[in-house]
Amino acid sequence: MxxxxxxxxxxxxxxxxxxxxxxxxxxxxxxxxxxxxxxxxxxxxxxxxxxxxxxxxxxxxxxxxxxxxxxxxxxxxxxxxxxxxxxxxxxxxxxxxxxxxxxxxxxxxxxxxxxxNILDQLSELKAKGCDFKNMENGKAFADVEKQIEAANVxxxxxxxxxxxxxxxxxxxxxxxxxxxxxxxxxxxxxxxxxxxxxxxxxxxxxxxxxxxxxxxxxxxxxxxxxxxxxxxxxxxxxxxxxxxxxxxxxxxxxxxxxxxxxxxxxxxxxxxxxxxxxxxxxxxxxxxxxxxxxxxxxxxxxxxxxxxxTDSYKVSMAYSDGAKCVGEIAISGPNARRKAEAFAAIFWDRAGKDFVATETEFFGLNAFHRSMGRDEEANEIIMRLGARDYDTKKLRQFAKVVPSVILGGPPGVCILGGVGKVQDIVSYWPALMPKAAIHPRVALYSDGFKEDKDVTNTQSGRFRANESDIQVAEKPRDPVRAAVATAGAPLYEICLARSGDKGDTANIGVMARSPLAMAFLNEYLTAQRVKDVFQELCLGRVVRYRLDNMQGFNFLLEHALGGGGTLTLRADAQGKTFAQALLRQLAPIPEQVLAEVKQLRTATGT
Incomplete structure (x- = not known):
């Protein structure tokens, strides 16, 4: 049965x-x-x-x-x-x-x-017509082929x-x-x-x-x-x-x-x-x-x-892409922010900035939310300094500079974790390949594989999404500073949010707490506004999708993670903190919206 x-x-x-x-x-x-x-x-x-x-x-x-x-x-x-x-x-x-x-x-x-695992089959599959171009940016596989370290369907x-x-x-x-x-x-x-x-x-x-x-x-x-x-x-x-x-x-x-x-x-x-x-x-x-x-x-x-x-499998590849080093210094006491900024200037003057990429983050102040956060005085700050390059000799020298500055600047500091470690970077290369080019295999295990066999793939076609009600924002309206409101109620009062990542793209799902909140967010929380708010972190487009069935919106923030994965120098490599940054933003939320949300939350005990 x-x-x-x-x-x-x-x-x-x-x-x-x-x-x-x-x-x-x-x-x-x-x-x-x-x-x-x-x-x-x-x-x-x-x-x-x-x-x-x-x-x-x-x-x-x-x-x-x-x-x-x-x-x-x-x-x-x-x-x-x-x-x-x-x-x-x-x-x-x-x-x-x-x-x-x-x-x-x-x-x-x-x-x-x-x-x-097709790492050892890449040449054979290329000969069969699999081009393995990057499915996100269209770059040719030849750009990274010699550095590929893993390839899995x-x-x-x-x-x-x-x-x-x-x-x-x-x-x-x-x-x-x-x-x-x-x-x-x-x-x-x-x-x-x-x-x-x-x-x-x-x-x-x-x-x-x-x-x-x-x-x-x-x-x-x-x-x-x-x-x-x-x-x-x-x-x-x-x-x-x-x-x-x-x-x-x-x-x-x-x-x-x-x-x-x-x-x-x-x-x-x-x-x-x-x-x-x-x-x-x-x-x-x-x-x-x-x-x-x-x-x-x-x-x-x-x-x-x-x-x-679709008629394709996704292939996830990883390739060697240089190295990076990160060091941390703790700064405490009065004027912690000013002291941290002074230390950053001293450090980069000594270390130089002749690297592929550098990053300075101030934990306890604005490391995750940058100017989206409220400007408050901190009691202590952890300054995180990072550099990325293809020359590991330069990075080893960078690591030595981190502890060398603590006696030659403002007071109240200590080094965290000693000399920074130079770490290899493995970058992500997503591609597509025809399902017909490969078959999964299954086997029973008993002192080796038994009854080993191929598995026929599911039938496939050429699905194309038919999305509607999409907004796209390419550039911020004010490229100088983020559009952060200083009055109103925090968005958290009328919505929930969760963020995640795929490569160098972050997503933020925003869910309204009531029908009136949904109507307000539809007009207020546009792709353009999210781009304006996140412009320091999001260097690409912001795309907004509306989902009426779940009373929410999905925002995709492209080129928002500093490369993402192990490539980024940011502490938040996967956009985990983006949702909280958005929820703390102040907005001119009408009283009737706040009242409806309060009534619903009281009725449901939430």
Whole structure:
């Protein structure tokens, strides 16, 4: 008999997430599946370097002790675990799990999804017509080809679903999309067709909600004060129905919060074009999502529409791009700001500015929000000094200058962390390639790969997004200074926000607290205004999309992260602080808008 509902819980949103999350998910109640996400664009290059030093490395080794603690109960519960912890060496990860299980007297059935690592196939694929040009700026692959250190294809759910046909206890994958490891179980369990776009799109939305772990259950939440406890925070669980509707929840008795607003915020996280959330399996339309609070810590999601996917896979590459060095000095006492500015002048006079890029940030004053913040006197400031270049000799000299200035300037200072370390930079190169050029592979693992086979890709077309109500701002109206209001109420009073990143683009999702607030924000918070406010940080366009179904807006800020990833010299490499910078801005909010929001928040206890 086909199941009508399955439960999928997430236990990791990134490499370095809470190591106890898996234990809480396994011990908190029976689940059909648990998914764990460990990979990011830069992670693959780190793993590639590890594998160069050790052929048996190249996967998330932190995963093994997490699994060891719960493996007996996981198997007893018949909960299947699916994770991309395999990195660029999923076979070695499977072997390590098998060996660990053997020591425990256990013999789990392990499947492996691989074939995404195309580093050694680039020349062959180029000969077949894959040009690998940069999908964001159109630059030719030849510009970076010799510096490529990692190259991985984003596979979708098809190999995961194929592997589940073997009834494994654990599936270890390489670079499978965050949503793919969630959709696979749905297709396998419910028998969804690969051209049932609406159901697949619902799977994408479910996967997107849970992929970042506790960000859906109260983590990074604008209204963080509503979360009664962050102790033992519950990680998200999806109760997926065969018709594509689902409920987002968490285990009872855990910390955190599941509400329409926590789910809304996560849906906006790292969102691009709302009507075209592109995955290898389907294109999901986020403008069709309907959210409803079903009960305490339960949000029902329905109405999702989807479309035929594109004929391409995304390829994530990483390439060597020079080096950087950062040093920090703490300044305290009266006139801390003036002293910090004096130290910066002394430092750069000694170090020079003959570098590809430099950065000076004042923590405790304006490091994250620049002139968007209020001009207040600080008791102490940490001055962060950074330089980027292709000449490591210059950077080593830069590092020596940082501690050398503390005795030759204003008083009340100390060096933090000693001499700065010169770090290699690995930059991100996103590209596309035809799906027909490569196939995922799956295998059972038992002292090596068994029953190894190709997986047929899902059918694909040439989807083109049909967005409407888009605003674009190219340049600030006043290029001299940011447009920061000095009177009014903070935007936080009438909206929530969350920010994320993709490469050098930051996104800020803004969600109104009431219909009148939505109407006001539609007129006031334009793409042009956001460009004016963020002009010091955002050097490219600002694009605004409106989503009436979620009573919000998605802003894309291009060239806003100083290069992003490991390339940037900024402390906030991923735009995590952008949403808070926007929420603190003052605006001439009408009294009737504030009154409606207050009334709604009082009625709902938020």
């Amino acid at each position: 086909t199941k009508k509902v399955i439960t999928i819980g997430n236990a990791s949103g990134y490499w370095g997430d809470d190591p106890e999350a898996l234990t809480r998910q396994v011990n908190g109640g029976k689940l059909d599946y648990i998914s764990m996400d460990f990979l990011a664009e830069i992670t693959m290059s780190i793993m590639q370097k590890q594998r160069k030093r050790d052929p048996e490395a190249g996967y998330a080794k932190d995963f093994l002790p997490m699994l060891e603690k719960v493996l007996p109960r996981l198997l007893a519960n018949k909960t299947k675990l699916i994770t991309n912890a395999g990195g660029i060496n999923p076979g070695a990860c499977a072997a390590a799990i098998s060996a660990m299980a053997g020591r425990l007297g256990l013999n789990p059935r392990i499947a492996v999804v691989y074939g995404d 984003y596979f979708g759910a098809t190999p995961v679903a194929a592997a589940l046909a073997w009834d494994p206890d654990i599936i270890i994958t390489g670079r499978v999309t965050d949503t793919g490891i969630s959709i696979g179980p749905m297709v396998h369990t419910f028998g969804w067709r690969w051209d049932d776009w609406d159901k697949l799109a619902a799977g994408v939305v479910a996967g997107h909600i849970i992929e970042c772990g506790s960000q859906a259950t109260g983590g990074n939440f604008s209204d963080w004060h509503l979360v009664k406890s962050y102790k033992n925070i519950g990680y998200p669980i999806v109760e997926m129905h065969a018709d594509g509707s689902f409920v987002v929840t968490k285990h009872p008795g855990t910390g955190g919060l599941v509400s329409v607003d926590t789910v809304r915020e996560q849906l906006f996280y790292e969102m691009g074009s709302p009507k075209a959330y592109i995955t290898p399996d389907v294109v999901a339309d986020f403008s069709t999502i309907h959210l409803e609070q079903e009960g305490p810590d339960r949000v029902r999601v329905s109405g999702v529409k989807g479309y035929e996917p």
